Amino acid sequence: MSRRSAHSGPALLLRHLAAHPAGGLTVAVLVILLSALAAAAPRAVEAMHTRSLDYAVSALEPAQRDVTGGAIGVPNPGAGGTSGPDALPSESRAAWGGFNDRVVALHDSLPSPLREATGRPQYFLSQDSLPITRIGDENYGELALAYDPRASDHVRYIDGSPPSETDDDVVEIGLATANADILSWGVGEIRQVQADRGETYSARLSGVFEPVDPDDDYWSHAPLLLEPSLVQEPLGPPVYTVTGLVDSSELPALAVSPTAVRVEVWFPLDPDAVTQADAPELVEQLRRLESAPPTVVMTRNEFFDSMLSFSAGPADTIEDTLTTDAAVDAVLAMTASGPLGVMIAVLLLGCRMISGRRADALRLLAARGASGGTLRGLMAIEGLVIGVPAAIVGSIVGILVTTGPVTAGALLLPVLLGLLPAVLLALPAPDLRRGERDDLDGASRASGRARIIVELVVVGLAAVATFALVQRGLTTAAAASGIDPLLAAAPLLLALAVCVAALRIYPVPLAWLARRSHGRRGLSAYLGPVRALRDPATGLAPVLALVVGVAVAVSSGVLLTTIRSGIDDAAVTAVGADLRVKGTPLTTEQVEAIGAVPGVADAAAVSGANSALIDVDGRRTNTSIIVVDTDALGRVQGDAPGAIPVGAALRADGDSVPIVASGATTAAVGTSTDATLDGEPITIVATVDGSTALSTRANWAVVDSRFADRVGVVNPVTHVMLLRLEPGADLEATRAAVQAVAGDAATVDTPADSAAVLASTPAAAGLQSALLIAIAVTALLSALTIAMTLVLGGPARARILVLLRMLGGGRREARTLAVWEIAPMAVVALVFGAALGIGLPLVILAGVDLRGFTGGRLQPALAVDPLLTLALVLGFALVTALCTFIALFASGRARASSILRTVEA
Structure with a gap:
């Protein structure tokens, strides 16, 4: 250099x-x-x-997560011309094509990003259930009918054949394996369906099906197609309600159906498509769809037609x-x-x-x-x-x-x-x-x-x-x-x-x-x-x-x-005790056996939430009555965070029934002193805001078991049990013993389980x-x-x-x-x-x-x-x-x- x-x-x-x-x-x-x-x-x-949004939206059941619309009425029959992935099977186009065109066009008209976040429109139609009997027998459950032009995408028949249109007065239906088994209904057998005003019609079981994909979100919208629902009356036999598939070409006949017909339309929401950047706009579009839905006219038996109305779906979850x-x-x-x-x-x-x-x-x-x-x-x-x-x-x-x-x-x-x-x-x-x-x-x-x-x-x-x-x-x-x-x-x-x-x-x-x-x-x-x-x-x-x-x-x-x-603290509030048993009705024998399990110091049985009406100066509000032994509940919960206040006021005799109410129920009652529950005067002695271990619903009222009959609850069925364990008891061993008594359908959880979920x-x-x-x-x-x-x-x-x-x-x-x-x-x-x-x-x-x-x-x-x-x-x-x-x-x-x-x- x-x-x-x-x-x-x-x-x-x-x-x-x-x-x-x-x-x-x-x-x-x-x-x-x-x-x-x-x-x-x-x-x-x-x-x-983004992970938070995906986690919250994915945790919802598909029926809660998807953008869902419904109406009472029957789609106007007619052919349509939609092609591509939204096209219907050829056998359904003549009756359902026009309605399919309108629903597809409705989805295509949704604004972005809502349109991109939702998938291909799906829908099916169902009727209210009616009692069914074997020929010559007493009532044996209830049957609801469902129509789905894309049923072949979701079910495959393992016995018999799919239902088809018949020339006689017999209606062919297809049932899931569990529904056919619970009613002991064999393929080809005919039973009577009791319609209004003493009229009957015949139903033939054409085939038994199973789901193509049991994990498909579709079954969250149509759960009764796979499994029956059970209503257990305290003094009566169990009543099973099943839903059967009918040939979709029967759509025109529904215009004169004696029972209410409902159509449900939904656009599946992809949780991965909900991003942090688009979420606020997505919520706004969901709210707008709920308040001003596009017009899809349905025909009713009355002199006026009805239109689809949509719910905001996951908007509340996304906002939270x-x-x-x-x-x-x-x-x-x-x-x-x-x-x-x-x-x-x-x-x-x-x-x-x-x-x-x-x-x-x-x-x-x-x-x-x-x-x-x-x-x-x-x-x-x-x-x-x-x-x-x-x-x-x-x-x-x-x-x-x-x-x-x-x-x-x-x-x-x-x-x-x-x-x-x-x-x-x-x-x-x-x-x-x-x-x-x-x-x-x-x-x-x-x-x-x-x-x-x-x-x-x-x-x-x-x-x-x-x-x-x-x-x-x-x-x-x-x-x-x-x-x-x-x-x-x-x-x-x-x-x-x-x-x-x-x-x-x-x-x-x-x-x-x-x-x-x-x-x-x-x-x-x-x-x-x-x-x-x-x-x-x-x-x-x-x-x-x-x-x-x-x-x-x-x-x-x-x-x-x-x-x-x-x-x-939130986990203790959510579970309510050292152990909680929930998820299935428990018999009296099971309740007693669970209370006697080694390691269980005390137990409180909680009835299922029985629906009732609160009347406030002529205004009626739905609520759920929860019946408990307040003495036992007080011993089990003690002074734990979120404990239900079950003091002496909840057991006090008087002209009115004392209750502990949720915040929503208290808001519905307001300052009125004349509120009644199932016709019985009530007094709110305490209010609990937010969730509780006793119920996941927003509206509820806790009543001491000694007042259950006064508010219309006779022989309450236990759906939840709260357990306090003895000091030094082996938690896992006690839980396993309780699970064995309650059965596999029940869930036995602890505050640690709930805390792990919240922390994750x-x-x-x-x-x-x-x-x-x-x-x-x-x-x-x-x-x-x-x-x-x-x-x-x-x-x-x-x-x-x-x-x-x-x-x-x-x-x-x-x-x-x-x-x-x-x-x-x-x-x-x-x-x-x-x-x-x-x-x-x-x-x-x-x-x-x-x-x-x-x-x-x-x-x-x-x-x-x-x-x-x-x-x-x-x-x-x-x-x-x-x-x-x-x-x-x-x-x-x-x-x-x-x-x-x-x-x-």
């Missing part, structure tokens, strides 16, 4: 950057890590929201999931705002390291005539060389480890992180002073007034933000409007306010220690606190980083404990993972802060240690000085950070609805795990001690000659 090229601008710049590379490499590594996290976080959150996702975003924004400030503070410390290494070169350039702008430009170029490539590498890593589309918004923060080193290095004028004492600087004293103003503004903003959040209460508006800036900024403002308090308070004990140690023997006992006061390694950046680091770690631990505690939901699991990541990231940032602070104070510390050794000081004084350098900052971080960490969840609980994570009906209460909190604080202390030890080791290796050469005379 020629002498000219060696002294060119680019060559000198490269030599400048290559000198003292440690600071630049540190900042580059930090930018890579932060950029990777910044690029991955939005994509990971978006993927979590969006609300929960908004709460996730709010918690993550509040949790991330503090670390975001720490990131800037740590980068500032890294840039101070670089500036310190470049100080001599900058002084030389200034002495040779370089202006302040030139010096700033040089530092900005170095910041760009360090930050931009590091941000690019970090962004690529973050994108590779996550899934989903790459959006401009996801790359905004990495871009800013890449530019931030240049801004931090170039923004302040390079400090060209050397060897001057900051504590004796008159300009520093003159800035006291400005500092007070800034501190008052920070504290005021923190107070206003916190007060506004507490006064506003819980909000779910973020589901529609995005992250609330007030929620997101409050933690960072509180952290800054705490830092202001810390920086104002911690010099007071240091000054007291300096005065106390003035007359003691040993130089380090006095020099330590004095140096910490006059030449502190601390400042806003390291104090902010350390206080927020401890606060985020502690608050994340508290939030984890709070959410898990809320999940546990994508929203709850994702939030817990995010909080754990926040703890890890802030721990890393705190370690880097301590290391950088010690590195920044390294030259001054090394000079003092060398001078002390020359004056006869030993290693003890060296260790003491290093401890005094970092100890005040660490103690401040531990005390103020831990207090802030416990207080931040209170702010979050005041402004964010966490019930979507816990599954409970109440906002979870703050729960602090002392062991976890202590472990986090001790972990921080351990990191501090380790970094201090490393700094001591490095300082102890400093050579006196090299240090003293840097000290000016």
Whole structure:
């Protein structure tokens, strides 16, 4: 290389950057890590929201999930011309073709994204059931008829043949194997169907079928085609209702049917097609379809026609999931705002390291005539060389480890992180002073007034933000409007306010220690606190980083404990006892046998929800009567979370029947004092909002068993049993014994089962993972802060240690000085950070609805795990001690000659 090229601008710049590379490499590594996290976080959150939607929508039964419409009436018969995948089988086109054309056109007219999220239209028609008999026998169940022009796609006949149109008065039907078996109906056998006004018609079983695909969502819309329904009257024999398929060409005859005819149309909804981006618009389109459905006219026996009406399907579920996702975003924004400030503070410390290494070169350039702008430009170029490539590498890593589309918004923060080193290095004028004492600087004293103003503004903003959040209460508006800036900024403002308090308070004990140690023997006992006061390694950046680091770690631990505690309480509320038996009617013998199982201390039998009407001043509302022995229920539930209030008022005799009502039932009654249940006056003695272990319905009323007959419940059938176990009982062995008595059709679950399901939901699991990541990231940032602070104070510390050794000081004084350098900052971080960490969840609980994570009906209460909190604080202390030890080791290796050469005379 020629002498000219060696002294060119680019060559000198490269030599400048290559000198003292440690600071630049540190900042580059930090930018890579932060950029990777910044690029991955939005994509990971978006993927979590999509999983939440898929989880919630997939958990619905297809009949609840699909976009379903129905009407009472018969489609107008007529041929149609739809071709392709929506075409009907040739034998059904003559009667159903016109209706099929209208339904297909209706689906094609749906707006996007609803149209793309739903599949090919399906439909079938059914009649109300009528009693059937064997010839010459008494009533033997009931038969409903169903018509499906695509029946051949769903069933295959294993005995006999499909029903066909007949010329006589006999109607041919096809039955599923289970339905034919329960009625002992053989192929070819004719039975009588009793219509209205004493009329009958004959039905012949033409064939027995089985499903082509038993797992097809189709069977959720037509479950009675496969299995009978059972009505068990307390004093009568069981009554089975079955549904049989009829030849679809019989459609024109239904216009004069003696029973109600209903048509159901549905568009299958694909859960994978419901994305976070499209979900709000999808909900709006579902609501619009429900309120103003397209016109598809049906013929009725009356003088007027009817039209299809659609339900909103999964709209409520999607809205609830969006609300929960908004709460996730709010918690993550509040949790991330503090670390975001720490990131800037740590980068500032890294840039101070670089500036310190470049100080001599900058002084030389200034002495040779370089202006302040030139010096700033040089530092900005170095910041760009360090930050931009590091941000690019970090962004690529973050994108590779996550899934989903790459959006401009996801790359905004990495871009800013890449530019931030240049801004931090170039923004302040390079400090060209050397060897001057900051504590004796008159300009520093003159800035006291400005500092007070800034501190008052920070504290005021923190107070206003916190007060506004507490006064506003819980909000779910973020589901529609995005992250609330007030929620997101409050933690960072509180952290800054705490830092202001810390920086104002911690010099007071240091000054007291300096005065106390003035007359003691040993130089380090006095020099330590004095140096910490006059030449502190601390400042806003390291104090902010350390206080927020401890606060985020502690608050994340508290939030984890709070959410898990809320999940546990919600699980106990959902199950209601140590064990719950549900899912099938239980006989009296089974109830007694379950109560006698070894390990069961007490049992409460709960009747099935019997439908009844509440009359409120002439307005009638459906509700479900739940009959329980309130004494037994009180013993089983005790004071567990969500226990039904079964005090003496529920057993009090009087003119009216006392009940415990759900929130929906209480709302229906309102302030009326004349409400009746099945004609009997009632008094609501307590209200329970939300779900309960006794019923999954919204409207219900709990009645003590002694009043059951007064509200029309005679011989109630047990459908749920709540069990309290003996102390020390083997849970799994007891559950297995209860399951053996209850039978395979019953479900025996525990609060742990329910808690595992709640904790595994994508929203709850994702939030817990995010909080754990926040703890890890802030721990890393705190370690880097301590290391950088010690590195920044390294030259001054090394000079003092060398001078002390020359004056006869030993290693003890060296260790003491290093401890005094970092100890005040660490103690401040531990005390103020831990207090802030416990207080931040209170702010979050005041402004964010966490019930979507816990599954409970109440906002979870703050729960602090002392062991976890202590472990986090001790972990921080351990990191501090380790970094201090490393700094001591490095300082102890400093050579006196090299240090003293840097000290000016």
